[in-house]
Structures are given as structure tokens and as C-alpha cells.
Amino acid sequence: MPEQVSPEGLATRAAEKHVVVIGGGIGGLIAARECAKVGMRVTVLEAADALGGAIRRAELDGVVVDAGAESFATRGGHVRALLAELGLEDRIVAPAAGGAWLSGIPGVGAAPLPIGGILGIPANPFQDDVRRIIGWSGVWRAYLDRIRPPLTIGHSHSLGRLVSSRMGAKVRDRLVAPVTTGVYSASPEDVDVDIAAPGLNAALTTAGSLSGAVQALRDEGAARAAKAPGSAVEGLEGGMAGLVDAVVADLAQLGGEVRTGAKALSVARSGTGWAVVAELAPDAAAAEAEEEAATEAMTADAVIVATSETVARSLLADAVPALAATEAAAAPEIEIVTLLLEAPALDAAPRGTGVLTVPGSHTAKALTHSSAKWEWVRRAAGERHVVRVSFGAQGEPAATARLDEEGAARLALAEASALLGVPLAEDALVAAHRARFVQSQPASIIGSAERREAARAAIRAVPGIAAVGAWLSGTGLAQVIPDAAEESDRLRHALLWD
Ligand SMILES: Cc1cc2nc3c(=O)[nH]c(=O)nc-3n(C[C@H](O)[C@H](O)[C@H](O)COP(=O)(O)OP(=O)(O)OC[C@H]3O[C@@H](n4cnc5c(N)ncnc54)[C@H](O)[C@@H]3O)c2cc1C
Structure with a gap:
């Protein structure tokens, strides 16, 4: 009772x-x-x-932006429900559709992140934007995925192993690794396919290839999005x-x-x-x-x-x-240096909303062009630009960790210049803010x-x-x-x- x-x-x-x-x-x-x-x-x-x-603020010459978490995944609807409960629903905003770039591609430099993939795995290796990054040799290696029987490797947990065995090292290193490092601070080898891309392993068996599985999941996602449109992440005005x-x-x-x-x-x-x-x-x-x-x-x-x-x-x-x-679990220490820049060359958003890097190619791990990604940041910054440069990942201490504030700002400015593909002289830097975090395991x-x-x-x-x-x-x-x-x-x- x-x-x-x-x-x-x-x-x-x-x-x-x-x-x-x-x-x-x-x-x-x-x-x-x-x-x-x-x-x-x-x-x-x-x-x-x-x-x-x-979740904390950075104040740069009167411009207040997020120094840490800047968005939330819409999956599950939990964060939106909380925001609604707290009366903040009308401040929810979607990021700009600009798309991201990849930088540090051997022999290529920078290129837009191909559209239509999942975790960087392409649905079609022959697509122009994919070929530009992995070259013809990478394309033909990736194509083997279409003709090899799907079950030769069995069920794989490791995303890195799955991708390299089906589509080759170039797809893993140049397309998938920048995404997993940027998003999870982890190498593709350590990412569990079934959690990062639920349904991919099953679709591989049905579709007969990894690229076919990516296409099938994309089609499914598109059908779902048509029923309930919206982006995968959202932010909050202010x-x-x-x-x-x-x-x-x-x-x-x-x-x-x-x-x-x-x-x-x-x-x-x-x-x-x-x-x-x-x-x-x-x-x-x-x-x-x-x-x-x-x-x-x-x-x-x-x-x-x-x-x-x-x-x-x-x-x-x-x-x-x-x-x-x-x-x-291992918990890497990462640092984010936010820069307020006077740089008209960034008005055209030369690298879309941000840049992911091929691991080992740059000191920085990723960059977000915040004033290109979020309309509210653009308004707050006026004629100037807000750019966030992230350092550090699993097994790779942040390069800024050993520097003082000024040194960290200078390194972030140099990395921003390299990643955005525009010269950024020291006088472009209006203000900088540096924040340290411990990244829990995804x-x-x-x-x-x-x-x-x-x-x-x-x-x-x-x-x-x-x-x-x-x-x-x-x-x-x-x-x-x-x-x-x-x-x-x-x-x-x-x-x-x-
Ligand atoms: C740089 C960065 C960017 C991120 N971006 C996003 C994003 O865009 N979208 C997203 O969904 N997620 C993002 N995340 C992840 C998300 O922000 C975190 O998962 C979440 O905020 C963690 O919340 P928490 O309460 O577990 O821990 P924390 O936010 O780390 O809070 C722990 C608190 O405990 C306090 N504390 C520690 N020791 C003690 C003590 N002895 N006594 C009292 N207090 C103590 C700390 O000071 C801290 O305030 C990001 C994370 C980081 C680090």
C-alpha cells in the first residue's frame, strides 16, 4: 500500500x-x-x-556575445521546451544557412564543406565539391565502396574504421576527421557510428554501400524535415x-x-x-x-x-x-579566443559561417564567424566582425594554453587570418576575449x-x-x-x- x-x-x-x-x-x-x-x-x-x-559571456568593446556554448541541438525538443517555459521562445533564432568550409586540405588549401553528407561522409564521391577535396585518386578509392559487398567488414562501431575500410583514408582524413574534431573534439576512430549516426550501419546493409546508406538517411531526414521544417541547431537572440x-x-x-x-x-x-x-x-x-x-x-x-x-x-x-x-573519461582542455575585428574583407563572409580544419594542418581546431552565423551578433557588432577561434582537442593541448592573454590573442588573429583566407593585420584587432573550458566526453x-x-x-x-x-x-x-x-x-x- x-x-x-x-x-x-x-x-x-x-x-x-x-x-x-x-x-x-x-x-x-x-x-x-x-x-x-x-x-x-x-x-x-x-x-x-x-x-x-x-555558458558564459564575452564582452568585447561593448559587444556582448557567447564565449562558450552558443547554440543548442533541436533534437528531442527539450531545450526549446525549457526556453518556452521561461518565456524566451520568441528569442529563439536559427543560424544563417551560409555553410562551413574546410581548411588545411593537402595541395588544395581551403574549400567549402561538401553538401549532402553525414559527418563528412559523402553520398556521392563524384560530386564536384567532394572531388575538389579528395582528388581523383580519393574519388576512385571511395567508389570501391559501391562495388564491394557490404558485409565484408561486418558491423563496425568505429566511425573511422568504417569510413576508411569502405571509402579510403582520404575520405576519413580530409572529410570526416575535420567534422569529428570540430564537433566532438575527437578522432573518427573513437566515434561510435551507432550513436553519432543512428541507422547508418543498418542502412549500409540495406543500401549495399556506405555512400548509399548516407543517401538513404539523407532522404529520410529530408522527408522528416519536410513534415517538421527547422534547423538542427538553434540559438538565442542575445x-x-x-x-x-x-x-x-x-x-x-x-x-x-x-x-x-x-x-x-x-x-x-x-x-x-x-x-x-x-x-x-x-x-x-x-x-x-x-x-x-x-x-x-x-x-x-x-x-x-x-x-x-x-x-x-x-x-x-x-x-x-x-x-x-x-x-x-579523458576530458580535453580547450580554449576559445573570441575576436572583435575591424576587417571589411570579412563583410562578404569569405568562409561562410565558419571553418573546420584537417587535423594537424593548423594550430587552431576550428573557427566560427559568429557575425556571419548569427544575425543578432552581426547587428550587435555593427560594422565590425566577431570571430571565435577554438584551440585544443582530445590528445592535443590547446596551443594557447602556454601563452599570456596578449600572446593568445595574437595567435588567434594569425590563425583567423589563415583560416579565413584574408590578411588580418594587428590593427584589425579591436578586442579579444579568452576562455578556458574542460570538454566533457560526448x-x-x-x-x-x-x-x-x-x-x-x-x-x-x-x-x-x-x-x-x-x-x-x-x-x-x-x-x-x-x-x-x-x-x-x-x-x-x-x-x-x-
Ligand atoms: C567551449 C564550449 C562550447 C560549447 N558549445 C556548445 C553549443 O554550442 N551547444 C551545446 O549544446 N553545447 C555546447 N557545449 C557543451 C555544453 O555547453 C555543456 O555540455 C554544458 O554547458 C555543461 O553543463 P554542466 O552543468 O554539466 O557543466 P559546466 O557548465 O562545466 O558547469 C559546472 C560548474 O561547476 C562549477 N564547479 C566546479 N567545481 C566546483 C566546486 N568545487 N564547487 C562549486 N562549483 C564548482 C564550475 O565553476 C562550473 O560553473 C559547449 C561546451 C564548451 C566547453
Whole structure:
């Protein structure tokens, strides 16, 4: 028999519960909001002096743009639903259709990313824009895919292996690797086909070739898009940081408490609940007097850890010892340098909305011409241009990491010039902003699902503890947001009923 509790009884029970959320990125904020929605007392501890984590702003000579996440995948409709709930639906915008370019192609330089492929795999290797990149030898090698029996290699998990065995190394290295490095910060060898391109393996068996499978999936996608038109990613006028502001405002309305400059140091069992110790950043006066950071201990009925994987594993070492037996994923440190440029040569958007690079060909990993990609950025920048240059990927530290701010800006400017194919002298640079991030592993990396499930199972086995965020859901707002809501629902249900 389920326990009988009156609505008033439940409300009282909820109000008696205190949940501490460690980490004020989007995962932590969503989790906090879910708990506050049912009347629980919620405290969010954020180590940095601003909320949002990987969603943050850059201010360049008065132009405010996203320094980290700048869009969301429309897949699943979760982010759009949240934006609508927060009254931001009318600010949702689609990127310009300009298309991206590839740079660093041996013997070619730069060329538009061919249209009609999936993850860079072409549907037709003879297409002009494909031939331009892989040359005739690459085309004929890729054509072998059409005449080889489909099952000679069996079912392949590795995207890189599938592509090179069917269509050759040139397709893998020049077309697919730039996409996986740019999108997942990973080599094609490490990307799981079934997650990155669901249905591709099955279509390969039906169509008889990989390029045929790409064509079949594209046709299917086109049919779906005709029924429900829209782009695969969308953004928010004014920047994705507007989403963070709206969640924080809503959380405040619900009575949630948010503390920035509060870095959690430990989580330990205390009676039937938990004790969390945090280090508080000194306020301006204390910093001036060179006072040491103060620490504060607080008790909680439940703790939700919403940090990066490394921090979460260290904070949960005592509370969830079983976590130590699970495998940690590599998390590359990446840097994004955003540039505000006075460069009329960019008015014509010479490389569309951005550039992906052939791995090893450039110091930068990718570039986004933000003021060509987003109309709202173009308006905000006026006559000038906003360009984001990304550095670092899996197994490849960001080249800017060892440089000071000025050196990083200079390198980003030189890379932007090379990637955009226009001379950019130092006086073109109006302002620069540099941001560092830890990139959690995308869900589409081979072995990621098993790793995440094992960590989740260890954490879920401990009552009163939950963990959310990209290292558990897979990177990307379309993954983090619904996962954080689901996981906190599980926790709040257990707190009220168990
Ligand atoms: C550069 C970049 C660009 C991206 N672009 C996109 C995009 O365009 N579209 C998209 O969908 N996704 C994008 N992503 C992915 C997406 O932004 C992330 O998956 C998501 O924002 C992660 O949210 P999170 O809450 O898990 O972690 P985070 O945002 O990393 O938040 C974790 C928070 O925990 C805090 N913290 C850490 N340690 C402590 C501690 N001891 N005590 C208290 N607080 C602590 C951190 O300061 C941080 O604020 C991008 C990611 C990066 C890095």
C-alpha cells in the first residue's frame, strides 16, 4: 500500500528538506530549479564568480556575445521546451544557412564543406565539391565502396574504421576527421557510428554501400524535415547566457539560494544527511586586506554534484567509494579566443559561417564567424566582425594554453587570418576575449555509454546523493538539460517518499 499523505503534509515534508547543489552550470541550475519547484530549500554553490559554467559571456568593446556554448541541438525538443517555459521562445533564432568550409586540405588549401553528407561522409564521391577535396585518386578509392559487398567488414562501431575500410583514408582524413574534431573534439576512430549516426550501419546493409546508406538517411531526414521544417541547431537572440539568467531568476522566485565564489571542498556523511564544506572567496575588502579564504560547513538532506567529472569524482570519493572502481573519461582542455575585428574583407563572409580544419594542418581546431552565423551578433557588432577561434582537442593541448592573454590573442588573429583566407593585420584587432573550458566526453565516443552507466549506477546506489552534468549525460545542452531534470526528479521523489 502506498503511504497516504495529504498535499499539506507533502508540502511540509518538502519544505523540511535542504538540498545543496554543487556547481552552478546549466546542469546544477536545472537540478536546483526542479527541487525548488516542489518547495524544497535549495542552496547552489558555485566556485566561480559567475553562474553558467560553459555558458558564459564575452564582452568585447561593448559587444556582448557567447564565449562558450552558443547554440543548442533541436533534437528531442527539450531545450526549446525549457526556453518556452521561461518565456524566451520568441528569442529563439536559427543560424544563417551560409555553410562551413574546410581548411588545411593537402595541395588544395581551403574549400567549402561538401553538401549532402553525414559527418563528412559523402553520398556521392563524384560530386564536384567532394572531388575538389579528395582528388581523383580519393574519388576512385571511395567508389570501391559501391562495388564491394557490404558485409565484408561486418558491423563496425568505429566511425573511422568504417569510413576508411569502405571509402579510403582520404575520405576519413580530409572529410570526416575535420567534422569529428570540430564537433566532438575527437578522432573518427573513437566515434561510435551507432550513436553519432543512428541507422547508418543498418542502412549500409540495406543500401549495399556506405555512400548509399548516407543517401538513404539523407532522404529520410529530408522527408522528416519536410513534415517538421527547422534547423538542427538553434540559438538565442542575445546569447545562450540569457537562458542562464532566466533559470537563475526563476530559481530565485522559487526561493532558491545561489552563492557564487563558493567552492565545495568536501561532502561527508553527517547523521542521516550530509555535511558540505565550502571555501568562500573573500569579498573585495577582505581580498584587499589579503585575508585568507573562509570556509563554511552546511548540512543537507541531499547533495547534487553538478561539476566536471574530475571535481565530482574527488568530492564523491568518500560518499560513493564504488565510483573509484569505474573508469574516468579523458576530458580535453580547450580554449576559445573570441575576436572583435575591424576587417571589411570579412563583410562578404569569405568562409561562410565558419571553418573546420584537417587535423594537424593548423594550430587552431576550428573557427566560427559568429557575425556571419548569427544575425543578432552581426547587428550587435555593427560594422565590425566577431570571430571565435577554438584551440585544443582530445590528445592535443590547446596551443594557447602556454601563452599570456596578449600572446593568445595574437595567435588567434594569425590563425583567423589563415583560416579565413584574408590578411588580418594587428590593427584589425579591436578586442579579444579568452576562455578556458574542460570538454566533457560526448555521448558518441566509443565506450562512453558503458562508462557513464557504471558511474551512474554507483552514485544512484547511495541515497541522498545525485550527480548531473555533461560527464554523465554526454556533452551538449540537449543532453545535459533533460538529464539533470530527470535525475533531480528521481532524487526529490526519493527524498519525499523513501
Ligand atoms: C567551449 C564550449 C562550447 C560549447 N558549445 C556548445 C553549443 O554550442 N551547444 C551545446 O549544446 N553545447 C555546447 N557545449 C557543451 C555544453 O555547453 C555543456 O555540455 C554544458 O554547458 C555543461 O553543463 P554542466 O552543468 O554539466 O557543466 P559546466 O557548465 O562545466 O558547469 C559546472 C560548474 O561547476 C562549477 N564547479 C566546479 N567545481 C566546483 C566546486 N568545487 N564547487 C562549486 N562549483 C564548482 C564550475 O565553476 C562550473 O560553473 C559547449 C561546451 C564548451 C566547453
